[in-house]
Amino acid sequence: GEDVEQSLFLSVREGDSSVINCTYTDSSSTYLYWYKQEPGAGLQLLTYIFSNMDMKQDQRLTVLLNKKDKHLSLRIADTQTGDSAIYFCAETPPLSGNNRLAFGKGNQVVVIP
Amino acid sequence: DAGVIQSPRHEVTEMGQEVTLRCKPISGHNSLFWYRQTMMRGLELLIYFNNNVPIDDSGMPEDRFSAKMPNASFSTLKIQPSEPRDSAVYFCASSPPTGAPHNEQFFGPGTRLTVL
Numbered sequence A: 001g002e003d004v005e006q007s008l009f010l011s012v013r014e015g016d017s018s019v020i021n022c023t024y025t026d027s028s029s030t031y032l033y034w035y036k037q038e039p040g041a042g043l044q045l046l047t048y049i050f051s052n053m054d055m056k057q058d059q060r061l062t063v064l065l066n067k068k069d070k071h072l073s074l075r076i077a078d079t080q081t082g083d084s085a086i087y088f089c090a091e092t093p094p095l096s097g098n099n100r101l102a103f104g105k106g107n108q109v110v111v112i113p
Numbered sequence B: 001d002a003g004v005i006q007s008p009r010h011e012v013t014e015m016g017q018e019v020t021l022r023c024k025p026i027s028g029h030n031s032l033f034w035y036r037q038t039m040m041r042g043l044e045l046l047i048y049f050n051n052n053v054p055i056d057d058s059g060m061p062e063d064r065f066s067a068k069m070p071n072a073s074f075s076t077l078k079i080q081p082s083e084p085r086d087s088a089v090y091f092c093a094s095s096p097p098t099g100a101p102h103n104e105q106f107f108g109p110g111t112r113l114t115v116l
Helices: none
Strands: A009-013 A018-023 A031-037 A043-050 A055-058 A061-066 A071-076 A085-091 A107-112 B005-007 B010-013 B019-024 B031-038 B042-050 B053-056 B065-071 B074-079 B088-095 B111-115
Touching (some): A009 A018, A031 A061, A043 A055, A043 A071, B005 B088, B010 B019, B031 B074, B074 B088
Antiparallel strands (some): A018 A071, A031 A043, A061 A071, A085 A107, B088 B111
């Protein structure tokens, strides 16, 4: 089934690293995603990882995938005030087709200057 | 491209009134999604369309909610009658035809609905 779980709140000082975690239940997902929602805006795709990869690095972002434990994490290096947002992990439910995504509840990150 | 367009951005109405939310997806996209976001329940998928056809409306809370997509460039979500518990931010998202290696949904800015 589709059940994506995330913790709720994280505060981090500017310049530090932040790590957001997510667990999912559907091991057949081909891709897993991180979306970012800035205040007053819709969600925007931040990065994604193919399920046969363990890690993906994209500038300040590092995505780690542990398929055995169904655990996905997002690390943001040198966190900046513009990183304050809600972060959602998401997966494609099986047999859904049509680009449907199952989102977690989101993790709010607050960056303290 | 202007992105997904939603209107109105804010709506305040009284309980019992009809509310209509509007969405224009990105041109060329063939899937459209309606979501509701609240603090308590997070982001919920209400309904989605593929090629203007409703595929899954199991997330629609009850019969007071209805959604239509009369053509590829327009969709509405209607609540009649509205209730205070419908207060939320409603997002519309669209995505291009399957074929890309990964799915990406493009979200509109949302409509913040307050039902008094």
